Amino acid sequence: MSILPQSLRHALNRIAERILPGTCLLCAADSSGALLCAECETDLPIPPDATCPQCGVETTLGERCGACLKDPPAFNRTIALFRYEFPVDRLIQALKYGHQLPLANWFGQGLSEKIVATEHDLLLPLPLHPSRLASRGFNQAVEIARTISRLRNIPISVDHLTRIRATSPQAALPLKERPRNVRGAFECSADLGGRRVLLVDDVMTSGSTLRECARILKMHGAAEVTLAIAARALRH
Ligand SMILES: [Zn+2]
Ligand SMILES: [Zn+2]
Structure with missing residues (x-):
């Protein structure tokens, strides 16, 4: 690219x-x-021992962080496999831009070992906008989620959740502007009444995108949204 x-x-x-x-x-x-x-x-850099259970940032004793207490996100929990740091960042980039798809399977395998399958009813990968999907040829979140689905026997849907608006890449924007950039970017076509959703993505940075996504899923009835993230950025 x-x-x-x-x-x-x-x-x-x-x-x-x-x-x-x-x-x-x-x-x-x-x-x-x-x-x-x-x-x-x-x-490989793994997440700290004590993190906010809701968003995954480091806290002293594993308590909820100030940001989650002040303005709770719609997702309930974050499970992260690695920190988004060298050399995991290189692996993620090799997956996304170098089309090294076996890495999706590898991340999916690692994540599937960290989740309790009976706690989730449905896997939803974070969707890409159709225009970005067309240029990349695949959605890395879908590939990671497919592995988790296969290994843990959790149903997956790749069309319940769609991205209806192409947004500027979040990484290109200051943190403050990210929530507004993704507002209204997602749509959910299914009734998720009472379902416990595992929302899968490759990288979580500010969390604005996943926050917006989880908000839509809760609006459509999801009882619980847990994030399964291959790499969590902990310093901006
Ligand atoms: Zn080596
Ligand atoms: Zn938090």
Whole structure:
């Protein structure tokens, strides 16, 4: 993609070149067929021990954070697999822009180990706007969610929730402008009465997009919305 800085494009190319069977994506050492070698996998940045159960930011003792107390989001809980930091950010970018789809399966596998399947009735991936889907060719959230659905036997729907308005990429906007940017961007076509929804996305930064999405799901009757996120950004 043309908006990527050159250094990042180079990094992605290096990652792409290293996808040879049996070698680690990050260090090219022998990984016996796995995407990452055991050493790189152990070193990946995981979320802190004590986090706000609702939004996943670090708190002293795992209590709810000030932001969630002051202005509670519509989602109830956040489950994050990694921190969105080096080298997980590279893996996410390789998935999205380098089309390394096996990574979606890998993130999905990790997330499915962190959830309790009986606590969720329906999996919904965060939708892309049709124009973005057309240019990328796939939705990474759908691919991650499909793996969770398969491994944990939770039904998935890819058409209940749709993105009806193309929005500027959230990352390009100051934090303050993000909620307004996504307001009214989603539509839900199903009655979710009483369903406990697991909403899946690859990255959560400010949370504005997921907040708006969860608001729509609750409006359509969802009893509970839990976020399942591959990588949570904890510093802006
Ligand atoms: Zn490695
Ligand atoms: Zn919070």
